[in-house]
Amino acid sequence: MQVHITQELVNIIIHHSRVCYPLEACGLIAGTVEGDNKIIQKVFPLHNAEQSRVHFGFAPKEHNNAVKEIRALNMSPLGIFHSHPDSPAKPTEEEVDHSLDPTASYLILSLKTTTPVLKSFHVDKKTRIVEEEELVVEPLKDNS
Numbered sequence: 001m002q003v004h005i006t007q008e009l010v011n012i013i014i015h016h017s018r019v020c021y022p023l024e025a026c027g028l029i030a031g032t033v034e035g036d037n038k039i040i041q042k043v044f045p046l047h048n049a050e051q052s053r054v055h056f057g058f059a060p061k062e063h064n065n066a067v068k069e070i071r072a073l074n075m076s077p078l079g080i081f082h083s084h085p086d087s088p089a090k091p092t093e094e095e096v097d098h099s100l101d102p103t104a105s106y107l108i109l110s111l112k113t114t115t116p117v118l119k120s121f122h123v124d125k126k127t128r129i130v131e132e133e134e135l136v137v138e139p140l141k142d143n144s
């Protein structure tokens with residue numbers, strides 16, 4: 001499975017994560033699945049209801065509204081993104097325990113380094129297998 005995202009959407013994730021720093025930032029990703037490719041078309045930055053530097057949680061109402069908007073746009077929910085303010089872009093043991101959907105992509109942005117690092121993972125709670133997915137970032141369009 002390859003995950004495709006545009007640099008514009010990556011920038012939204014980085015911006016939201018920096019605004020939330022030092023707390024974790026989180027949100028949903030949505031788009032389409034075409035064969036072996038997930039095409040992310042929209043990201044939904046959400047409020048971290050846990051207000052924590054090491055955890056995140058969605059506020060149920062805000063989460064539901066985003067899911068409704070995804071359906072209204074005829075997109076599919078593709079997974080979630082969240083930030084690791086001070087640790088590497090890798091799911092924690094706890095996140096593996098709490099992962100719900102084995103078809104979802106878990107995007108993690110690490111702000112530990114000066115240049116943020118974004119990675120995508122596939123997490124299977126039953127087998128505890130965490131696999132990094134290939135993330136293809138489409139460059140910004142040149143408008144000049």
Ligand SMILES: [Zn+2]
Binds near residue numbers: 082084095
């Ligand atoms: Zn995390």
